[in-house]
Amino acid sequence: YVVGGEGEQTVAGETREVSAGEMIFVPEGVEHGTVNTNWEPLKLLAVYAPPGPEQQLADLPECEIIPPGELPTRDD
Template identity: 45%
Template sequence: MHRPPDSVPTMVFDWGSIKWHVSPSGVPGASSTFGEVVINPNKGHDRHQHPHSDEVLYVIEGEGRQTVGDGPEFAVRAGDAIWIPMGTMHSTFNTGWRPMRIIATYTPGGAEEALRDLPGFAELAPGEHPTWAVADVKPE
């Protein structure tokens, strides 16, 4: 099954956006989830867990800080892979000047549905693109 990016909806949050290209709810018979996450500069998501799914992250572009469980926060950048066992608290924060792009997978799939309950969640229809406002920054 071929799914171009403009054929799937976009989840939008105050920190960035996600396109789930393959998920059990979007692809009949799919048992895992695969998507692209974009975290805007100087933004990140709160620590959370997926009680019934392992997660793998692969950083495509950018740099940031990652937490996994009770371990120390560590730096991540393009080319890094992160495995997050099911039920493990974790977070990602973009420390760079450009968007951080990450491939995310859930095994088994379905954990993405819980994201709909987060504050500020919005979903854009296929083909619609998020628009990000520029902060009002005044030179000193």
């Protein structure tokens, strides 16, 4: 669910623009990605059912947990 901001969501090779108030469904095992296309933060609420994949994401070497209240920086 897009809580705030604007971006692009790609699911199974199909990309579309998303913004606040929209729901995004990603079937299990389908390749997907999200890109913020604006200067404002893109805020998403992700629900995993059944639970578990969030730990796999946290275990990735490039995963960085950002403390509440801090904004992410982009290293290009």
